[in-house]
Amino acid sequence: MGRLKKKKNHKHEKKGVCHVVAVDMGYGHERPANALKDISYKGEIWVANNYKGIPKKDKKMWTQGRELYEAISRLKPIPILGHYIFEAMDRMQQIPPFYPQRDLSKPTFQLKQQDRFIQKGLGKDLVERLSENPLPLVCTFPLPAFAAEMHGYPGDIYLVCTDSDISRSWVNTNPAKSRIKYFAPTGRVVERLQMYGIKRSNILHTGFPMAKSLIGGADSKIIRKDMRRRLINLDPYRRFFDRYYTTLEQKFGKAFCRQEQPKSPTVAFAVGGAGAQRALGINIAKSLKNHIIKKKINLILVAGARREVASYFNRELKKLKLDKHVEVLFEKERRAYFRKFDERLRDVDILWTKPSELSFYTGLGIPIIMSPTVGSQEDYNRLWLQQVGGGILQHDEKHTHEWLFDWIDSGALARMAWNGFIEAPTHGIYRIEDAMLGRDSELPPHPMIV
Known part of the structure; x- marks a missing residue:
C-alpha cells in the first residue's frame, strides 16, 4: 500500500465491506471496533473472547487473562504492593525506547507462548466461522489477527493499532513472512512497525478510527x-x-x-x-x-x-x-x-x-x-x-x-x-473504509511525526 493520493470527495456510505473483530478487555480495543460498525458485515462486531458458541476451552483462557488484567489494574493505586504487582505485569508488554533505532524483530517469550496456544486451537473456531464468508478481516487486537493467519483465513487480514506507540506484542513471531496489513494511528507507529520487521508496503498510515457521527465527512x-x-x-x-x-x-x-x-x-x-x-x-x-x-x-x-x-x-x-x-x-x-x-x-x-x-x-x-x-x-x-x-x-x-x-x-x-x-488525526474511519474498497483516499496524507 503506497502513499495515499488526493482525490475528489466521494461517498462514505458503503456497508458490509469487512468483518470486524475486537476483544472486550478494557475499552481500548472495542471502542475503535464500534466506530467501524458502519462498514462491518451486517453491522456486527465479533468479540473474539465472548461470542455465541465460543468453545469452552477458548472462553476459559480468555476469561482468565481478562480477569487478571482488570484485577491488577485496580490494584495499582494501592501503595507499594499494588505498584510492584502492576509493574511486573506491565514489564511484559513494555514498549522499548525508540532511540537508538535498531532491529527489534526478535519475538518475545510471551509471543512464542501465545503462538503455542494458537497452534493448539485458540481462535480456530472463530476463524472457521468467518471463513464461510471471507470478507477482509479487520481486528483491533493482535491475537485474533495472528490466529487468522495461522489457521489459514482465506481473506485479507488487517490489524488496527490502538495507541500512539506500540509494543512488540502487536507483531507476530515471523514478521518477514506475515501477510497481515496494519492501520497505523500515528507516524511513530508506522516507524515502530518497521523496527519490528513489518514491510512498509503492509502499513497504511490512517489515523485512529472514530465514529462518523463525531466527524461529519471528509470536510469535518x-x-x-x-x-x-x-x-x-x-x-x-x-x-x-x-x-x-x-x-x-x-x-x-x-x-x-x-x-x-x-x-x-x-x-x-x-x-x-x-x-x-x-x-x-x-x-x-x-x-x-x-x-x-x-x-x-x-x-x-x-x-x-x-x-x-x-x-x-x-x-x-x-x-x-x-x-x-x-x-x-x-x-x-x-x-x-x-x-x-x-x-x-x-x-x-x-x-x-x-x-x-x-x-x-x-x-x-x-x-x-x-x-x-x-x-x-x-x-x-x-x-x-x-x-x-x-x-x-x-x-x-x-x-x-x-x-x-x-x-x-x-x-x-x-x-x-x-x-x-x-x-491530531481524525479521519481514520474514512481512510480504513477506502482501503477496504481498494480506492485512493481524497484525504491528504498525515505528517509522519504524529
Missing part, C-alpha cells in the same frame, strides 16, 4: 460545528479568539469568529474499562461542588458499562448531595455505552481521563486533562498528547475548583482544543 462538518461551541465556552474572555482571530477567520470565515455568550463548560471524567481511578471522579465532584450547584460548570462521570462503578458514583454523589446535579453515564451493554458516549461527547467541552485510546479524541477539538497513566502504552500516549499540544497533566484534583477555572479564564484549554484539531 460536525467537528467544526462542535469545536466552535467548545471554543466559545472555553474562552469566556476571548483571549484565545483575540490572539488567533486572523488564523480562525482564514480557516473558517468571519461567522466562525462571531462573538457569542459562552455557556457553562461541561467536563466529562471517564474511567477506564477496568474501573480504576473511580475515586478520582468523586474527588473532582467534591472540589467542584459549589460551582456545580451554582451552574458555573457541568460534570459528567462516565462509568461506562461497569455497574459497580456506576453504583459507587451514585452512592458517593448522594452523600455529597450532588446526585441531582451530576450526570452518571452508564449503560449495561457495552455497545450501548459506546453509542451513548459518542452522543454525549458532542456536548462535552473538556475530557478528563487517563491517556488511553481516548487521547486521539483531542482531534475532535477537545482538550484532554490527563489523570495518572496505567501502563507503558499510556506513558507514550501522554507524551504524544503533550507533543501535539492537545492535553495536559492534571494538578491535584482536590484543588480542581482553582486551577481548572484558571485554565478556562486564560484561554489555555481553548488553545489545547485548537491544537488537537490542527495536529
